[in-house]
Amino acid sequence: MSYLFWSRFHPRLIDVVYRNETFWETHRYKLLRERTMLHSLALVTEGAGLFELNGNTAALAPGVVFQVWPGCSMSITTTPEQPVLFYSVQFRYCMLEWEGESASARSCEDALPLPVVSSYPVASPIRDMFESAYRSWRGKTADYEWQVFAQTIQLLRRLTDGELRHNTSDEVGDRIVGQSIEYMKAHFKEPIGRERLAGLLSLSPAYFSTMFRKLTGYSPTQYLTKIRLDEAKRLLRTTRLPVADIAAESGFADSFYFARVFAKETGLSPSEFRRS
Structure with a gap:
């Protein structure tokens, strides 16, 4: 579902x-x-x-x-x-x-x-x-x-x-997807691809991605980006770190890419979000 x-x-x-x-x-x-x-x-x-x-x-x-x-x-x-x-x-x-x-x-x-x-x-x-x-x-x-x-x-x-x-199949899918999300939350600062996540669960990358999208509506990469953006929002609200440092702390290797993704998601630049 x-x-x-x-x-x-x-x-x-x-x-x-x-x-x-x-x-x-x-x-x-x-x-x-x-x-x-x-x-x-x-x-x-x-x-x-x-x-x-x-x-x-x-x-x-x-x-x-x-x-x-x-x-x-x-x-x-x-x-x-x-x-x-x-x-x-x-x-x-x-x-x-x-x-x-x-x-x-x-x-x-x-x-x-x-x-x-x-x-x-x-x-x-x-x-x-x-x-x-x-x-x-x-x-x-x-x-x-x-x-x-x-x-x-x-x-x-x-x-x-x-x-x-x-629905037994959904229970299994929920468990697999839940485990992968917990791993993302714990390791979002690291480079994580679908191959790494699928390997941790002993699944093929294609099968894992299909199941993940079916249950969440997002690809694993899109979901990881959401987790990273939520961390960036938290840091923007609670710290005075420069935007480039926040990008790195949130798992984004490129601060310019981070700013583009952040604006697309929120309609605000990181600096505007902080001021709001």
Whole structure:
């Protein structure tokens, strides 16, 4: 799972609803959308039903989380005896990217990098998060949009953590990538290439780089540069060392290259960052 996706993910909340018995009576126990318009993340709390998305079907029961995204053919069917009740957070999202002082946003209609349908314990914290988001949205306090935005981000973090725990290959990748990052943090002043990192983990450089990028969204070299830049920011804030010395202390052999990379990342020169 790429953490870069979530670091750039920015939702615009549209509605938070609870589909209850009255809703199903009104819709005669069938919800049909020939083409969905919004993203929706939902949690079933009671009852039973059948979820169909783009021709694929899944059973709905308490604890099931499912997602829908724009452009899908969707239906949910249930019965008067056991109507399927669920919370649904409806939203659009864009991918927000920064480069120096400039930001760009790209609207997305793709599914979230989560399973379409997954199951969690009925009494899990995920239910509490959906309920809190629904209460906040209904409460309409002055800061309700910010509250639900934060609750949605926490909910997605919980869902991604749960997915990682159920995915053995991601666990292995997390461990390998985590070990390489710890090594970078301890040795960032030294020349470090992907061959050195891969060798420490007994992996081929190509396989290591592919796994690293898949999980972080960055190449090993790009990630090392981020670590070095964070150290440079710390030194600029806390010392009066000359910029050339800070570059060297942060692992940059060339102070001019350091200044260019720093400005591209922050939109400020090292001296401007220090004054700010």
